[in-house]
Amino acid sequence: MSTNNIPLELKLNRKDFVSDQTVRWCPGCGDYAILAQVQKVLPTIGVPKENIVFISGIGCSSRFPYYMNTYGIHSIHGRAPTLATGLAITNPDLSVWVVTGDGDGLSIGGNHFIHAIRRNVDLNILLFNNRIYGLTKGQYSPTSPRGKVTKSSPMGSLDNPINPISLALAADATFVARALDADTKHLGEAFYEASQHKGTSLVEIYQNCVIFNPTEWESISDRRNRAETLLYLKHGEPMIFGKNRDKGVMLDGFNPIVVELGSGITEDDLLVHDETSKELAFILSSMSFPEFPVPVGVIRRVVRPTYTEGLLQQIKEAQDIKGPGDLYTLYTSADLWTISEHDEPQTAQSGELSQDVNEQYVDDLEQEPVETTFIQDLMVENTLADLKPKPPITVDADTSLEKAIRQMNTHNIGCLLITDDKDRLIGIFTERDVLMRVTGLVDDLAAADVGDYMTADPVALTADLPIAQALHEMSVHGFRHLPLVDSEYHPEGIISFRDVINHMKASFTDN
């Protein structure tokens, strides 16, 4: 366990995490040891106390948040992972801990357990496994062995138990560990490692129910015997156990076997723990006492982006392409029509909306002729050349979408012109096309040609035409950009609505 790199202001101690509530578990319950270790480890994980949240469901273990002086929710049966997921998506800076039991997490909440894990939401799930329902006073649980005699199964339970580690691995868990309430030091280490993992971390804790299932883990947790009954896993090290460190685990075909060292078998023959191997993790999860020592420690640990990281990345990408959301643009992204005070409706606009020009402004210009006399003159007398068109950026029709979009970004432009082998204009590809035809519709940008997504044979003008002509085309068709071509249809430049507005503005200033 490392306590390095913790900022000075985070120097917390165990007492900072103890709430003012009286702990109400049964005397001798394994939950006390777990609570103590969590309170001991949290000051070392490098997270400010106010960024730590404990969320639980229902059951003995789920009282946990009340005893922690952090943020917390004691929620409803089985659903803690769902609340934790919503919270982690909302605020990725938090360290979110789910406290659950074998009944809460694997029975009523089994569905949420696997889905949180497969999404790799940044959570630490502490699964208290005592193989019994404690709070409802002693019925068999989904991890109870078949044949378990309880109040609800006087002749023995008929259900085969579920293996939480195998289940988590089936959901492709990125971090799985196991520990015992009785081995407190090792337990604390497992919590620390879980806290440092980005993504869903599962720690299965073999925990003792002193009232309803007191002997469940007795055979493996006895301090005097642990060296024989537990296999302490360490990444990169051979799997050795035994009081005299004279036993090991090796593979016989696909199956693990326990071997004695010596008589021809050396450490080199043993399995070496590899936290990144899913196959090995499955093998370890299948090993149970007394045929095998019980593997404890980190069983699997791999790096994969978390759910929230992926989501924030999508938000960033969307904002890079579309800009931060604008409500008016949202409202008007449909076919529009305008009804003016006295007229019958007449102005039909297509859904092609300008992000840089307020449509209403343009309508106002059109509807108030008194104000537009000067503008009309300006628009008719000045030519498109007066707008000082920007040079066009051209690509071939077989350019990939990926490259085309990169070009637009690189040059910070809203449209590309597509030319044929004689450099004649054959199409236009605009940011609107990216939005309407590409985003979310094209999976592989590198494999798609811009030619298939451009608008073919676009309207183009020559530079000697009056600005009014361009304004007319833009207003009738809803264009934001217009290419300029020479008499051979070679692109010469590109003008945008903004250029027209800027020109107007400059002309006003000149006057």
Add this chain to the structure above:
Amino acid sequence: MSDPNQDNIKEIDSVVIRFAGDSGDGMQLTGTQFTNTAAVFGNDISTMPDFPAEIRAPAGTLAGVSGLQVNLSDRDILTPGDAPQVLVAMNPAALKTSLPDLEEGGVIIVNTDAFTPANLKKAGYESNPLEDDTLKNYDVIKVPLTTVNREALKDIEGLSTKEKDRSQNFFALGIVFWMFERPLDTTLEWIDKKFGSKPAVAEANRRALQAGYNMGDTLRTFQQRFRVRPASLPPGTYRKVTGNEATAMGLVTAAKKMGKTLFYGTYPITPASDILHALAGLRNFDVRTFQAEDEIAAMGSVLGAAFGGAFAVTGTSGPGIALKSEAMGLGIMLELPMVIINVQRGGPSTGQPTKTEQSDLLQVMYGRNGESPIIVVAPRSPSDAFHMVYEAARLAVRAMSPAVMLSDGFLANSSEPWLIPNPDDIPEIPVEHPAPRDNGHGPFLPYKRDPETLARPWAIPGTKGLEHRLGGLAKAPDTGNVSYDPDDNIAMYEARKGKIARLADVIPEQDVFGPESGDLLVVSWGSTYGAVRSAVAKAQEAGYSVAHAHVRYINPLPRNFEKLLGQYKEVIVPEINGGQLAFILRGLFAMDIHSFAKMAARPFKISEVTNKIEEILG
């Protein structure tokens, strides 16, 4: 296109057209194109889609019929119309399902090519209705659509006959455009955009549309053309909007007005899913949609997001609202703000996923364990969903409580013109989070209430010094510590109830259409608004003393509500359920209230309500 036949054009103030065909015939698309054109032309419009629950029911069967009804008018209209006057039927099954609704003497355009013995049998016709006297009271226009469409498209290369047949719907649309004197521009533009990368398909659709129009123009098969002038709606810029679209935009708006991230955790379910689809495309607004593993997880995620300080919302329908009820109860106990959108559909159980009902009112009001009051609002029309979901957000934040918006399948999928608001004119929704603080200030009290609103503080994780625990167990005032003390229980119950009741101070008083007292008050809520308002208007014109109160705020009710009910001799509540609002009002006010319940999983027709009013008033 010149029209020497001007005399044949009949001026009408409104018309109801239904497009019906097999679910593979593209009738939703055809109807939508017609609606868009009518809207852009300036008619007031109201639409109602009617599609099968099965994605692809067997072709030609009654179960597979998909339709879209459009009402266009030169004045303000409120419903998609009772009975269509024009029916476009692409096959015998479409004719059979729609004929009972059609107005007597109405126009039917049929595709005669689809009236094959096999299709007639699938529709359950013993003899061909085009040949016997089934349609004798209608003006039937028989068009061999498949044949004429193939003929029009014969020299288009690169398309199979089957692919060409797919544009039949555009041929039919062309005919209707001609009948109603509508320009083709909007649809031609749409074809270009939609099929830009498939020139042959675009050409086929263009040509089919044009050929249909020309067929009307040159062959003059039809007795009648119609002209519906533009409506005189208030000035401004308009678009067409469905209830689900308006809900999505309202949510994004409310989030912006709170200065918050919108979290939308949901599980796909008809007919609420379109809200998720709309929001999932708005990542640039920092909209965080989360498709959960089930309805319960969706509700749980909303609780977590609300705790984290997001504007947390879920949407559901039908059995989904039942699954959410336990977690909604926790939301009430945690006292966190959130919005639950329930797009009601036909029930019980799976019921009728694509049909409409108002039958979840009692479920959302009372369908949780324990005393768990919740805010309930209901929009009255598609565009009103924009406003009411914003209201749900405002009230939820003010009271620190979950709020339910009861939409329904009818208004979710129907559309109407929407006068686009200026977002700057929409007020901010004030949100307060307690500030961080250092140690030594005593314990933070998460259930210390604002004396005016009774709301508790919304302290969010990440705020220094405000660490606290919430939970579903009974608790003490102020500290929120677990408590089973009887006095604490009473105090917390009263507070949870009182903070909802106090919202009556910040919602509008109930308005009334018609006299302030009189013989009859018709009380309605939700999507029945259009039919009920039109029916009351008709009854008033006929001289009856009748008024209409349409309720948009259901819990709490407007503060003048009880007094209002007392001003009339009789009160009747028409509802698309077994009489749920009537049941609530009787319980609240101990008054004799008539219920007019319709359990057909279909909206009211105006005439049904008018008849009921006349029945009561004699």
